[in-house]
Structure formats: structure tokens, C-alpha cells
Amino acid sequence: VADAASLADDVTAGNRRALARLISLVEDDAPEADETLAALYPHTGKAHVIGVTGAPGTGKSTLTNQIALEYRRRDQTVGIVAVDPTSPFSGGALLGDRIRMRDLAGDPGIFIRSMATRGSLGGLAWATADAVTALDGAGFDIVIVETVGAGQAEVEIARLAHTVIVVEAPGFGDDVQAIKAGILEIADVLVVNKADDPHAEGTARTLRAMLDLGGSMPDRRVAHHGSLADRIEPDRSQGPAGELESSWSVPVEMTNALTGEGVPELVDRLARHLEFLQRGEERERRERMRAVAAFDAWLREALLRALLANSETERMSQMVDRIVAREIMPQQAARMLVDELEWGRDSRRNA
Ligand SMILES: Nc1nc2c(ncn2[C@@H]2O[C@H](COP(=O)(O)OP(=O)(O)OP(=O)(O)O)[C@@H](O)[C@H]2O)c(=O)[nH]1
Numbered sequence: 001v002a003d004a005a006s007l008a009d010d011v012t013a014g015n016r017r018a019l020a021r022l023i024s025l026v027e028d029d030a031p032e033a034d035e036t037l038a039a040l041y042p043h044t045g046k047a048h049v050i051g052v053t054g055a056p057g058t059g060k061s062t063l064t065n066q067i068a069l070e071y072r073r074r075d076q077t078v079g080i081v082a083v084d085p086t087s088p089f090s091g092g093a094l095l096g097d098r099i100r101m102r103d104l105a106g107d108p109g110i111f112i113r114s115m116a117t118r119g120s121l122g123g124l125a126w127a128t129a130d131a132v133t134a135l136d137g138a139g140f141d142i143v144i145v146e147t148v149g150a151g152q153a154e155v156e157i158a159r160l161a162h163t164v165i166v167v168e169a170p171g172f173g174d175d176v177q178a179i180k181a182g183i184l185e186i187a188d189v190l191v192v193n194k195a196d197d198p199h200a201e202g203t204a205r206t207l208r209a210m211l212d213l214g215g216s217m218p219d220r221r222v223a224h225h226g227s228l229a230d231r232i233e234p235d236r237s238q239g240p241a242g243e244l245e246s247s248w249s250v251p252v253e254m255t256n257a258l259t260g261e262g263v264p265e266l267v268d269r270l271a272r273h274l275e276f277l278q279r280g281e282e283r284e285r286r287e288r289m290r291a292v293a294a295f296d297a298w299l300r301e302a303l304l305r306a307l308l309a310n311s312e313t314e315r316m317s318q319m320v321d322r323i324v325a326r327e328i329m330p331q332q333a334a335r336m337l338v339d340e341l342e343w344g345r346d347s348r349r350n351a
């Protein structure tokens with residue numbers, strides 16, 4: 001614990017090696033990681049966390065590089081986490097990212113880290129959240145998380161980021177089919193990158209039309225039914241987003257990430273989105289929803305661990321036998337196992 005506290009101190013003091021070490025601990029899912037993050041946690045919550053997502057090859061890394069350079073011009077420090085869920089299969093892509101981000105190398109106001117975990121995509125999402133906490137605690141003004149838009153990962157990013165940039169690229173002409181369903185819903189800012197492409201204007205027009213048609217998008221940041229959110233914040237977590245949410249209209253920006261054209265305007269937008277969040281209760285609403293979602297997920301994890309630690313392997317094995325023999329259903333077995341625990345019975349009485 002003393003080690004964790006001193007590592008946390010080093011991180012908050014701006015020691016880059018300590019920060020790198022902490023993120024490695026996070027990636028390895030080491031026990032010291034949690035202790036260090038816990039010590040760091042009171043120092044967090046200051047960074048503007050920006051998610052950059054979109055289909056492969058749309059220019060997310062190149063654009064992230066430019067956004068970071070623009071923030072540096074504005075005297076803001078920037079931490080970057082590049083997440084590649086497929087990295088175990090394409091180590092080369094990460095190397096490519098590192099090379100493209102070379103403009104930023106050597107600048108103490110920048111910290112870049114590619115995340116790779118051997119675990120599941122879910123595990124990667126948590127490791128990324130912890131890396132964001134680490135960068136936030138290290139005092140970076142801006143924390144950018146780049147992920148390939150791959151289904152659930154987009155939603156996880158939306159939970160993590162204050163501002164979500166969805167990057168699209170032209171080249172599909174005006175074909176709306178090419179725009180992945182669902183991804184528009186998590187965008188706070190849409191970017192058509194590769195503005196040098198003759199189809200870029202058309203793509204931007206199509207996106208603007210889609211946004212107009214969509215009206216107020218359902219907020220996908222909501223938690224699922226049967227979650228902690230249902231109990232704690234039934235009004236906030238379900239149903240249409242609040243008035244404030246709908247008062248932000250998603251802009252479509254055009255950028256050329258090779259030259260940096262359009263990037264200052266994009267960064268202005270990001271700043272305006274942060275102002276929007278801070279104006280009303282929107283930031284507070286999002287913070288609470290993030291807190292509830294994280295609490296809910298960890299609660300499930302902790303409960304399962306406690307249950308497994310307190311249940312006889314033999315007993316569980318018997319239950320599996322009975323399920324296979326069709327004497328009891330899996331849900332009955334689960335209920336029975338919980339009921340057999342002291343605290344399981346208590347919780348039922350209180351429910
Ligand atoms: N013409 C043009 N090419 C661009 C632009 N931005 C990026 N590219 C190129 O598009 C390719 C992909 O760029 P990346 O930045 O790696 O895209 P990415 O979205 O990070 O890719 P993944 O991380 O693999 O999903 C590279 O060859 C870039 O040089 C742009 O604005 N215009």
C-alpha cells in the first residue's frame with residue numbers, strides 16, 4: 001500500500017515513468033494498479049475526456065495527432081490513449097500509429113500510450129477507463145481516447161468521454177448505407193475527415209440531412225433495465241434524454257488531417273461542447289450516469305467473486321449435474337446458490 005501511495009504521488013507530480021508504470025500495471029491487471037488508482041482518484045475529474053471513434057482507416061490517429069498539436073498551441077497538455085481491440089492480431093497497426101504520432105514525440109506536454117490487453121473487449125474497456133483515470137490524475141488538461149468503432153466499444157467510449165467525436169471518411173459517395181447504424185447516436189461532434197477528397201462535401205451533406213431527420217437521438221448512454229440505475233436514478237437513466245441534452249445540436253465539421261485544415265475549428269467545437277456540459281446540469285448528469293454504470297459493473301463483478309469464494313465447488317458441481325439432468329433450471333440453481341448464503345438470505349429479506 002505504501003508503494004501504491006508513493007507511485008500515486010509520483011504520478012500526480014508529473015513523473016512520466018511512474019505514469020507509464022501505472023498504465024502497465026493496469027494492462028497487467030495487477031493488484032497494485034487498483035490501490036494506486038484509488039490513491040489517485042481524489043485528484044481526478046479535471047481533464048476534458050474526448051473520445052475519437054469511427055470505422056477503420058477514417059483517419060482517427062492522424063486527426064488525433066492534429067488535435068493534440070492544436071491543443072499544444074493553446075497551451076493545453078494532452079494525454080492520448082490509442083485503443084485497438086484487434087491489436088493482438090495486428091501489431092503493425094499500433095506501430096504505424098506510433099510513427100504517425102511522431103510529431104508529438106519529445107514534447108513533455110504530451111503523453112501517448114497504445115493500449116493492448118490480452119483480455120476480452122470488456123476488459124479492454126475497463127483498462128482504458130483506468131488509463132484515463134491515470135492520465136487525468138497525472139494532470140493532463142485533455143485526455144483523448146482513440147478506438148476503432150467496433151460495436152459495444154463505441155458505447156463504452158461514450159460512457160468514458162465527455163465529448164465523443166465520430167470520424168467519417170468520404171469515399172462511399174453519398175451512400176448512407178456505409179455509415180454504420182448506431183454510431184451517429186453517440187456523437188457529440190461529427191467529423192468528415194479527408195476533406196481533400198472530392199466526395200467529402202457530399203458525405204457532410206448526407207450526414208447533416210441524417211442528423212436533421214433523426215431529430216433528438218435516443219441517448220445510448222442509458223443503462224440497461226434491471227441495473228443499479230433503475231433503482232438509483234429511474235428518471236435520469238431511462239426514457240428520453242433531458243432538455244439540456246437535446247439543446248446541443250451535433251455539428252458536422254470537415255477536416256484534412258494531413259494538413260490540419262479544419263482542426264482549429266474542430267477544437268473550438270470541442271471547447272464549446274465542454275462549456276455546454278458545464279453550463280447546466282448536463283455534466284453532473286453524465287458524471288452520475290458514469291458513476292452508476294461503473295458501480296453497477298463492479299458490483300456484479302464483486303458479487304460474483306464473493307459468491308464463488310463462498311460456495312463449495314462440490315455443491316456447484318452437483319447443481320450442474322442436476323441442470324444437465326433437467327431436474328432444475330439454471331436460474332433455479334443460481335437462486336438456490338444465493339439463498340444458501342447467509343447474506344443472500346438477508347438481502348432477500350431486505351428487498
Ligand atoms: N487524403 C487524406 N488522407 C488521410 C487523411 N487523414 C488520414 N489520412 C490517411 O488515411 C490513412 C488512415 O489513417 P489513420 O490515421 O491511420 O486512420 P485510423 O482511423 O486511425 O485507422 P485505424 O486506427 O487503423 O482504424 C493513412 O494513410 C492516412 O495518411 C486526410 O485528411 N486526407
Ligand SMILES: [Mg+2]
Pocket residue numbers: 060061062097146
Ligand atoms: Mg488509428
